[in-house]
Amino acid sequence: MKLPTFSHLPRDTRDTLFVLAVIAWVVAPLTQEIPLWCSLLSGAVMVWRGVLAWRGQPLPSKWWLMALLGLCLAATLLTFRTLLGRDAGVTMVVVLLTLKTLELRARRDAFVVFFLSFFLMLTNFFYSQSLLTAAAMLVALLGLLTALVNAHMPVGRPALWQAGHLAGSMALLGAPIMVLLFVFFPRVAPLWGLPSDAMTGRSGLSNSMTVGNIASLALDGSVAMRVRFDGPPPPQSTLYFRGPVLSYFDGRVWQARPSAMPNRFRLPAELQVSGEPVRYQITLEPNRLPWLLVLDATPQTPVLVGKTARMTRELQWILDQPVTDLLRYEVQSYPNFQHGPRQFMPGLQEYLELPAGFNPRTLQLAAEWQRDPRHAGASNAQWVDLAMQRLRSEGYSYTLDPGIYGQHSADEFWFDRKAGFCEHMASSFVILMRALNVPARIVTGYQGGEQNSVDDFWTVRQSDAHAWTEVWLAGQGWQRVDPTSAVAPGRTGTLQRLSPPRGVIAEAIFGTVNPALALNLRAAWDAVNNRWNQWVLNYTQNKQLDLLKNIGFKEPNWQDLIYVLCAIVVLSSLGGAAWNAWERHQQDPWLRLLQQAVAKLHAAGIRFSPASTPRQIARQLLSAAPAASPHTQPQQQAWHDWLIRLEALRYARPEAGQTGHFKHQLATLHSELKHLQWPK
Template identity: 85%
Template sequence: MKLPTPSHLPRDTRDTLFVLAVIAWVIAPLTPEIPLWCSLLSMAVMVWRGLLAWRGQPLPSKWWLLGLLALCLGATLISFKTLLGRDAGVTLVVVLLALKTLELRARRDAFVVFFLGFFLLLTHFFYSQSLLTAAAMLVALLGLLTALVNAHMPVGRPPLWQAARLAGSMALLGAPIMLLLFVLFPRVAPLWGLPGDAMTGRSGLSASMTVGNIASLALDGSVAMRVRFDGAPPPQSALYFRGPVLSYFDGRTWQARPSTLPSRWRLPADLQVTGEPVRYQVTLEPNRLPWLLVLDATPQAPVLAGKTARMTRELQWILDQPATDLLRYEVRSYPNFSHGPRQGVPGLQEYLALPDGFNPRTLQLAAEWQRDPRHAGAGNAQWVALAMQRLRSEGYRYTLDPGVYGRHSADEFWFDRKAGFCEHIASSFVILMRALNVPARIVTGYQGGEKNSVDDFWTVRQSDAHAWTEVWLEGQGWQRVDPTSAVAPGRTGTLQRLSPPRGRIAEAIFGSVNPALALNLRAAWDAVNNRWNQWVLNYTQGRQLELLKNIGFKEPDWQDLIYVLCAIVVLASLGGAAWSAWERHQQDPWLRLLQQAADKLRVAGIGFTANSTPRHMARQLLAPAPGSSPKASPQGQAWHDWLLRLETLRYARPDAGQATHFRRQLATLRNELKHLQWPH
């Protein structure tokens, strides 16, 4: 059977295929978030529906739909153990939208599909509020509006571009209202966050660290946070954004210090700062983690809206709840600081503990150093210097691919492989320090970043995730020591970063691209994304109230936002009414009355050309239909006489001195038009 070409498809088929394409566009970005069976089923149903429309075949019976619906409900229940919640709810909406296309027969069914499509469009922002998501949903919105406008168009075959143009005009007309609501409608945060739904964090930071975890993040170039400094920023080598502090080691995994330690073992923070602070603003990407990343050291709580934070004894700032949405906060950090006890206390013993049966060669190396007469009387600082010198001078390498480490990870690093990522280096260094009776611990977080030349924000990426160490020195307290800087100074001292090798396909596509051009394009895209984050996603109620302060409100609240919004809506409505009245006054009242008559006849099924005169319209009304009597109906004769009187009034219009008579006659014709009817 020969299939029709797209340009010769019936209108119903063309419109159905267009609606299916729009629905596919709406569903596609959700495929990573919904179960695989849901994506495959939705795709199969829409392909099936498209083939039925293309071939002009009947739709499946309701028993097919009921069976598929029951199957989908069962699969959803098995996948999520519930039919409630964000993920289960979104899955059900996708299923309902796909199945509804199988009973897309009448305009009423199409409106249900449009409603579900608009609703599903909003659910994308449960998972991502990025600029790309917003752009994709804008295209989806225009597509759904085009399909909706097309469904309201009269019979015939109006081109889709005409419906798309009208949909675009509607969107542009609605843009000022959308902008007004965005700026002034009271915001409740988090708007899209659903804390009850678990989601794996992307930052790679956790309360534990097993060798290999952070290394995998070096391949992730996504943004972790953006930082803007007030004034000159610190050197790149000093940008250590503090995260979890890990002090307990079981031989394979480093974990945070247990909170059940006796009070006599709990070391006070004893933070002391000097000099001028570094002031900056951080925009933290959502990560579902409770840690507030700041530079060392930050004695005062960062300023952020809607959340509170506390500082632990290890100088880590922890939120009262995980960061489920974009978080912006202002910080004052002091690069010159000291913390921890200055003299030996019992609590330091925790930072000397090592598990039995692990890394015997590292323990032996420490014992040999302690027995060496050259190091007689060495203190903690000397042991640190000796270990750093070994890292610098004995061929150790910083690499993304050190291989899988075994049971004795420190032994393999110090004696066999001599290669590793920051976590291998930091872990091995702390184990050696503890074996030398030097209290030490691991600090995880982010180090460095890159300055965007477009907007002067520093971008910190997931690939900047880092692990360094802190050792305790007599009279000084805890001091930062980054052993990775001894192995690879470029990792912390410059903007140099390791990057994964490209595959053959990526090399074929991007191998000829100028690196400088690629960096500039990346910087421009990051700047655009940052503006989106700052102006849209981070537009909080606090910034709304700040806007009201700038226009004269002393102590504004959300009620003032409502008052201002209502006042603007009223003023805009009055302005629109005044404009409409002015426009009506500017239009020729005779032409307006003629247009009203033509519209009334057009509704009755009688159409005229745009330049039809009253006399031409009158003749057309009295022209007999083929095979009918030439005698006109009373209603037709009334229309004929009314149109001729309207024409007479036009060409017998009195001068300006008799304008009152003209308006009176025109009003009479207007009243008569209300009672004129066309015979059915």
Template identity: 60%
Template structure:
């Protein structure tokens, strides 16, 4: 294969390298692009590579116009618009690949280079992870290599030489990039890219069907990272509250139809006590407005500029807009709290209602429990303990694959399957409590986390998604009850997760070294977290803190601008000074002769560095003739004087040669050069 590539014409090899770089730039977007777009882009790149290898002519304009028309139609049918982020990126990708079919001149190559740079930047519309940044850095070096190669046609130097030059360019540009990153003012909404309509992401939903959270147990992606101020809480107390589900139609749980401002709504009535637990949350994008905090947060989380937080009657915190980018905020929670009404209110009826025609055996079980003599007049706490004891001793198990539940999901759990994931258990528990006229609801969120010992952050994954219950008790309000804790105590206390099936590589690593896989994972996540904290979350507030550390008392974005301008001016002056010093280190006579050679080369008289001024003068007179007073004769005389200035012995008593060279330099600018 390598020998075949080496036998190709240099233009074909350069074209194949360019196509490979373009494919590398487009590869991270395959999951975000429509299937037809990825297929078309791949087919066009393969077609263009085949044409380069076979030295076949490029297709005519009719083919390109046809493909472009099909692209516009397909983009419109897919996105229902030709504007916006997703439609724009789709068109950009296809335009880039189609432009390779017009690669005939250097101008076409430059268009392809700069379209590729735009496509490279568009990858960050969808992901700003460290892995994306590293892959795009390689793409940048590849594009710079091709750009340098396009400016070095003479002698056709190898790509390795162009790659070396590109590497030096990137290295020299790094200080400028760092200065711009640190000091360029981040002014919303100019900083960042607005997202289109929310796209699907893995994570919790605003509704729950039995079995939906179980699918998240297979998702090991990070949901958020937590940094505690001081000692962390106990693992069994790490409940991060998300959507609260109160309405059940027999198949699906949804949020409450009422709110605190409604006539019959149930207000939060949150009362906290004890010392607060302070921590910082780095939340991954969810395209939802949910702010996950530990139960229970009484104060608004400290959010970045542009965000506002509001607590709902069910204690869930919401931001004023969806979270489409990495978000970091500080919060404080009170492990000791009480919320909800202490006495019966009309709004509690919503948390008792059940749809008719569903789960008849569960309703019958509720009647049996209620008719038990010792529970006939029992309160909520006794009824909860009775149900929890049934879960503890009734042969129920915790599993990731309980099978598909039918219409009567609670009946199947209590009497038939006796196994399920957390939402199966919580849903069946809440239905049974409601059937006994006890107000109950489901709370979804995350429970637990893993401590990364390398950076001290607690990592909460999507696999930590959890569902638990809350029951209302007179005099206490809403009380958390986690029925999963009695079916599978290790799930809550010791964090014994149900693991997804491992691949062959992961199994091999675990067999070779049980701790190697865990250590590699911790290292990568700590590195990725540092990227999130120091790069993606480098906000205007951190910029202003940097200026405070530099001595500014009350810094503002104007100070950032002045600081940036001052550094750029200083860098420009240093560059100009270095350039002047570098030029002064070279032989001015050689520099003047080089300028003359360049002018003669444009006039059709080539030369090499070994060609002397006298030889150049002879070439000029041989081509244009010896005519006194002509431009050619004046040029030849100037070349001879230039040689004399360098090599003729200075007469006794003569001054320095520098003034003569200065005169020759002035005369050079007045010469008339033959066409």
């Protein structure tokens, strides 16, 4: 049996399948955010509804729907422990929308489905405001508008492309108004936040560092921030963007020293800078973390709008609230700096603490070095050089697949595996330094990045997340030491960095692509995304006020934005009304001619129904008084013939190329109307 094609399906079936396809497009990006059971249920329901439409079978009873809805409510409550909030709310909207398709019987039901789909389309921006998401939702918008227009064409079987053409025209006509509203509508803080990403097993920045429980590291290529330097950028190997400083170690986890832990000797920052500063601007991606990432070292508060920041004694800048939307700030950093006490003081003692019962071989190595006559009286700097020399000369390697480390992670790194990524090296190095009575700590953040050849912005990705160390040296204070640079100089320099191995499919697709072409395409895409971030997502109220200054406002404020917005709305409404009047005047000259004839007859005292056709009016005129006089009969007949010709012109089907003939006949009728008079 030959199955019918999509174009030959019954209209109800065709329209239903089209609506289901649009709904699937809207729901698809949310499958990464909603529970797995919700994604599976939604897919199964839409497939079920599509099969019913294809076979022309009846829809399930309302009892089935009530049972499914009850199960979904229970599952949502069990998953989120609440029916309120963003994630639970989005899950319930997906459930309601997909279940509503099972009672899609009348136009009223279709309109409910359309409006639920419009709302669900907006919820995609709760989780991502990227350019790809915006493009996908634009396609969804055009699809929903097409379905909505098609639903308002109940007669016949209009093609979907006709509804799509009308929907696209409507969207284009509304685009200028949308742009103006975007530009001038007062910017307010977002009504929602972005979810925090799970960093376990993936590269990226976190507020703690667990050593050894990740068998392999997957490089996350998503953008963490973009940097634009005002002048020549510093060397890539010196680009250390400072994040959390980790000094407390319990044997497995490094974290910032808990504030509840007593410490009578808080070390002051004692930051001293010299030389010329590096000026730059950072656009930080949303991460729900309260950290302001800057280059070492930044004594002045970065310039940012709507947030306040403070610097800790470890030189980390912390915001008063997490970063939930795109944040841009200007920074001035000094590559030449010193910080921390120059002489040993009691507060440094906390950077020598090690938990008991961990890494005995590393402690023994430190003891052997201290007993070695060759190292008698070695300074802290000499111990650092000795450890770095061991990393360079004894076969240590940087890898993304070190395997799972056990309880004594430093012992395994120094003596057994001799392989790891930056967290293993930094942790093992600090443990060895503390065993040598050298104060040391771990600093996390981002290192390096890549310069985009298209727009000259530096792109720092999550894969650039890094951990390095700081050791205390007498007379110098805290000094940066990066053990990874001793093992893999390319990780912190300009050489090729490690990348995860491709799978079979990825290798088949991208294996033959020219690397230079791939880099150029990636740079172009990053530049486009950066423009999206700078001009759309980061379009702030300050930019709005600057725009008002450029158009003539001396000291604009948010009230001026309201005035401008009201003026735009009024002018747009007046323009729309004028356009509608002009379009009606231009679009149907036949109807305008009929209205002129009706007005002329009304002035002569002839009354008839407003819904009368020209033929009905003509018949009424033949029977109207005075019709008995032979002097009035020709005038009545002239009106009758004129109206019949007018109707024939309306409903005749002119052949191709006869548009000019139609206009000529219309002009002739218009000229004749001027001479027609109703007998008195």
